[in-house]
Amino acid sequence: MVIAVDGPAASGKGTIARALARHFDLPHMDTGMLYRAVALTLFRFGGDPASAFEALRACDGVAQVDPTDPDLRSEIVGSIASRISAYPDVRAALLDRQRHFASRSSGAVLDGRDIGTVIVPDARAKLFVTASPEVRAQRRLAELVGRGGTAHLEDVLIDIRARDARDSGRAAAPLAQAVDADLLDTSDLSVDEAVAAAIRLVAQRIGATANG
Numbered sequence: 001m002v003i004a005v006d007g008p009a010a011s012g013k014g015t016i017a018r019a020l021a022r023h024f025d026l027p028h029m030d031t032g033m034l035y036r037a038v039a040l041t042l043f044r045f046g047g048d049p050a051s052a053f054e055a056l057r058a059c060d061g062v063a064q065v066d067p068t069d070p071d072l073r074s075e076i077v078g079s080i081a082s083r084i085s086a087y088p089d090v091r092a093a094l095l096d097r098q099r100h101f102a103s104r105s106s107g108a109v110l111d112g113r114d115i116g117t118v119i120v121p122d123a124r125a126k127l128f129v130t131a132s133p134e135v136r137a138q139r140r141l142a143e144l145v146g147r148g149g150t151a152h153l154e155d156v157l158i159d160i161r162a163r164d165a166r167d168s169g170r171a172a173a174p175l176a177q178a179v180d181a182d183l184l185d186t187s188d189l190s191v192d193e194a195v196a197a198a199i200r201l202v203a204q205r206i207g208a209t210a211n212g
Contacts, residue, residue, distance in 0.1 A: 001026070001107035003202055004116035007129035008175060009082075009163050010136035010143075012186045012194055016129055017111035019195040020202060024109070029101045031112035031119070032081070034094050036072045037065040039080035055084040059093040075144065075151075075159075082163045085113070088172040095119070113167055116178035125205035126181035127198055133160050135187045 003020055007013040014030055021028035039049070041061035047054040071077060084090050095118075102108050102120045110119065116126035131139075137157035144151050167175035177183060182201045186194040202208075 001125070001206060002102050002120050002123040003107075003109040004120050004123035004126045004178070004181070005109065005111035005129060005198075006113055006115050006117070006127070006175070006177070006181065007111075008113075008136065008167060009078075009160060010140040011129045011131050012139075012191070013111045013127075013129040015191060016127070016184070016186075016195055016198045017109050020198060021109040023199055024107075024202070024208075026107050026109050027101070027104060028109045029098065029111075031094075031098050031110055031115065033067065033072060034062060034097065035081040035085045035090075036077050037062045037067075038090065038094070039077045039084060040065055040069065040071055042084065043077060043080055049080045049083045052084075052087040052089060055087050056089045056093060058084075059090060062094070062097075070147075073147070075149070079159070079163075082166050086166060086170040086172065091172050113175040114173035116181050117176055118173045121178070125202040126178050127184050127201060128177035128181040129184045129186060129194075129198070131185060131187040133157060133164065136160050 005013045005017040018028055038055065038058045042049060042055055042058035047058055049055065098110065098119045102110055116123055134157065137153060137160045140160065141151055141153050141156045184194065184197055184201065189197065
């Protein structure tokens with residue numbers, strides 16, 4: 001069983017995907033971290049995010065990036081990842097890695113921007129998790145402050161909207177809700193409420209009970 005969880009930045013899709021993986025006892029992949037690993041590699045070697053060629057070369061370094069490296073979640077790396085994810089060659093270079101993970105006999109949960117539309121279009125259950133830009137900006141700001149950073153809500157909101165425009169407007173695998181995906185708007189939901197709603201939706205899709 002494969003569960004695809006898509007959505008824009010700071011929508012809560014990562015938290016929901018991890019909770020689904022725990023509930024249904026499945027391995028989880030945050031595919032956005034692959035792009036962040038490429039971005040971190042590019043950044044550390046002084047590469048140019050505006051160069052599709054240099055971004056593609058940085059894909060070779062993904063396996064060497066420590067998944068616990070705190071720099072993976074930095075704002076600069078996130079911004080670079082959003083830019084390089086628009087390059088078709090970069091997306092193609094990471095495609096097989098994601099599909100291989102999804103092909104595990106145990107099943108899997110993957111979250112990202114194009115899981116249900118491109119990576120695993122035949123996933124048994126699909127969610128498109130979203131929230132208003134304002135709510136997502138507040139969440140991202142709280143996350144930044146929680147890590148000891150500083151930022152202004154207005155600047156974070158501008159960045160959120162810019163990322164949405166890049167993700168939705170790119171030619172290669174744009175962010176979009178799959179036609180057979182269930183929409184989950186978390187704007188007015190607590191984390192527990194959002195997770196519970198996600199479990200119910202997936203359980204309905206796979207014919208299981210939400211409690212097991």
